[in-house]
Amino acid sequence: MTAGPEPMSEAARAALNRELSELRGERAKVAATLDDADEPGDRADQADELQRATEAERLDARIEEIEGRLREASAAGPPSNGTIGVGSTVGVRFGDGTESTLHIGELADADDPALVTVDSPLGRALLGHAAGDSVAYATPLGRTTAVVLSVGAGGGS
Template sequence: MTAGPEPMSEVARSALNRELAALRTERANVAATLGDADEPGDRADQADELNRATEAERLDARIEEIEGRLREASAAGPPSTGTVGVGSTVRVRFGDGSESTVRIGELADADDPDLVTAASPLGRALLGHAAGDSVAYATPLGRTTAVILSVGSPDGGS
């Protein structure tokens, strides 16, 4: 990834907003079960209360992380068409001569076969490179190369 804020596709933004809504609902449910401090209960009750409080803290941390990422993506603007970044559409020629157009995203999406996550070996290799650059990356069958033919915007334009 680059040093600055990274743009985010609408698909990724939508997925994070759905996760955020689910986490807020879960957090509200956990908060409703946190007991009254005036009723100490037995040790099992105290341990259960501690577990719920720890779960609330975990949910709060994830909510804060997602909100921060959404703010960062809003400030980043659209991805560059000069170099590969999150949100870029990239035309590549692989070492075996085949060509493919992939989109670089943050979150995996089983319904999008053209999506390559920025954390994947190919995604990491492509980030920061421009058209004409050759990159090497690891595959289950060993190291291979790809040449970047073009870098475009999320709508597929160059």
């Protein structure tokens, strides 16, 4: 990622807000099952209670992560035209000469094979760049490059 807070498209913001709402609902269900009794019960009860508490902690961490990302995006403002940010649609030419249109998103989506997350090496390399820029990034086979052909607003998550 770039040095400052990353801008986020409205579509990406909406996707994170949906996930946040779902996580809060799931967290409320888990919290309702946590036992406040003073007597610990048998080992199975203790193990089940520990598992639910661990799940609550996992949910709390993800909720905090999303809230932080939404605050950061608010501070950054909307993505600027012509600069790659979360939600951008990007045309790129890879080092081997192939061209592709990609969507830059926060969350992986199995239904969108063109989605590149901001946490991936290519996603991190592209953020903040504009058409005409060349970026280098790591792949399992070593470092490679891509040239940004075009940047547009998109509906990525």
